[in-house]
Amino acid sequence: MTKRLLSLLLLGWLLLPLHALAHNVIGGVYAIGDQIEGEIGFSNGDMAHEGTLVRISDGNGRELGQVTTDAEGFFVFTATERVEHHFFADLGAGHVVEMVLPLEQLPVTLAGSGSSKPAEPTKNGTTSNAEAVDLQQLQPLIEQAVARQVAPLRKELAAYKEKASLQDVLGGIGYIFGLCGLGIWLRHRQTASGGASSESRDNATGA
Amino acid sequence: MHIVDGALSLPVLAGGAALALGGVAIGLKKMDYDHLPQVGVLSAAFFIASYIHLPLGFSSVHLILNGLIGLALGWAAFPALLVALILQAVFFGFGGFLVLGVNTFNIALPAVLVFYLCRGGIIAASPKVAALWGALGGASAIALTTILVAASLALSGEAFVLAAKATLIAHIPVMLVEGFVTGAAVLLIRQVKPEFLNISEEWDHD
Numbered sequence: 070m071t072k073r074l075l076s077l078l079l080l081g082w083l084l085l086p087l088h089a090l091a092h093n094v095i096g097g098v099y100a101i102g103d104q105i106e107g108e109i110g111f112s113n114g115d116m117a118h119e120g121t122l123v124r125i126s127d128g129n130g131r132e133l134g135q136v137t138t139d140a141e142g143f144f145v146f147t148a149t150e151r152v153e154h155h156f157f158a159d160l161g162a163g164h165v166v167e168m169v170l171p172l173e174q175l176p177v178t179l180a181g182s183g184s185s186k187p188a189e190p191t192k193n194g195t196t197s198n199a200e201a202v203d204l205q206q207l208q209p210l211i212e213q214a215v216a217r218q219v220a221p222l223r224k225e226l227a228a229y230k231e232k233a234s235l236q237d238v239l240g241g242i243g244y245i246f247g248l249c250g251l252g253i254w255l256r257h258r259q260t261a262s263g264g265a266s267s268e269s270r271d272n273a274t275g276a
Numbered sequence: 277m278h279i280v281d282g283a284l285s286l287p288v289l290a291g292g293a294a295l296a297l298g299g300v301a302i303g304l305k306k307m308d309y310d311h312l313p314q315v316g317v318l319s320a321a322f323f324i325a326s327y328i329h330l331p332l333g334f335s336s337v338h339l340i341l342n343g344l345i346g347l348a349l350g351w352a353a354f355p356a357l358l359v360a361l362i363l364q365a366v367f368f369g370f371g372g373f374l375v376l377g378v379n380t381f382n383i384a385l386p387a388v389l390v391f392y393l394c395r396g397g398i399i400a401a402s403p404k405v406a407a408l409w410g411a412l413g414g415a416s417a418i419a420l421t422t423i424l425v426a427a428s429l430a431l432s433g434e435a436f437v438l439a440a441k442a443t444l445i446a447h448i449p450v451m452l453v454e455g456f457v458t459g460a461a462v463l464l465i466r467q468v469k470p471e472f473l474n475i476s477e478e479w480d481h482d
Contacts, residue, residue: 164283237367241323241363241364245363246316249315249316252309252312253312256309256312
């Protein structure tokens with residue numbers, strides 16, 4: 070019987086499509102300058118299919134654009150406005166994911182609601198005009214450089230958040246056993262005070 | 277098996293919640309409180325099972341165990357699974373709170389059905405027959421859950437047949453593993469702890 074089961078198992082394995090098993094969908098979006106890079110995949114490491122549609126809208130549901138993923142579940146979107154970007158993807162079979170890129174991660178040089186004017190660099194009178202222009206040009210470069218450095222950290226942080234730790238596992242079991250204890254205690258109190266009145270529960274009275 | 281928040285339409289969410297609530301109510305009413313620890317143990321087993329991913333081929337699967345839970349608990353599978361699903365949502369981020377009702381219903385109803393279909397089989401005198409019934413229960417619980425998941429999605433606008441077919445095929449390995457595990461579990465429990473399945477009184481051979 071075991072042998073038969075094993076061979077069936079093997080058959081199932083060969084038929085196995087490489088996706089859509091019961092897993093969480095995870096993804097992340099990271100801004101590098103006005104380029105927003107994102108990736109979508111399953112929690113077991115499989116990435117989204119090539120050509121998965123990602124819809125982008127702002128916080129109020131106004132559509133900003135659409136992109137599709139490449140073979141690695143990766144996509145790039147060029148932001149034109151400095152608004153909150155919501156990324157929504159449907160991987161089929163109930164696997165949906167929504168990711169939000171907060172406004173603060175986009176460069177201040179982009180136009181859009183809620184954006185403050187680029188910081189005025191000429192505050193002290195000694196700065197000459199030429200220097201001011203230089204700073205204006207430098208700002209996007211600096212933002213890009215910083216974003217590029219920070220992106221891997223953000224990714225790592227997101228992966229870390231996604232990962233459940235041993236504490237989570239033990240905590241969950243603890244809750245379940247605690248609830249059981251509570252149930253048993255309540256039951257015990259009930260039978261102790263109610264006595265014979267609550268004998269409706271069929272047989273089994275031996276604890 | 278966990279549908280995530282945002283995949284289903286509002287009527288489906290509400291319907292699922294109502295059905296799950298009904299199931300939990302029946303489960304609590306029918307539950308034999310002397311077996312509460314066993315409900316807890318199986319709830320904990322389900323809670324962990326989804327967390328442990330077994331590598332299989334190029335991908336990985338995780339056990340769901342709703343067949344085994346159904347065989348052991350019957351209607352009490354509803355409260356047991358609800359508790360475990362809440363905690364999974366809190367600790368692991370599986371599923372979500374809005375879809376909790378739908379998820380509970382999709383996973384617990386097959387457990388109850390398996391209880392009625394295969395319960396007679398696992399108390400059979402022959403261990404082999406019992407293990408086979410257990411395996412059948414484990415596998416069919418997954419198949420039923422898959423169909424219910426596809427139906428939930430279909431009611432929210434996805435094409436049913438396509439979705440059902442895709443998820444059913446995708447879950448064939450899970451069904452096989454689950455059937456194997458449930459069958460083996462029934463075999464083991466019958467030998468070492470028959471009272472866990474409440475079958476000690478119903479047969480006296482070994």
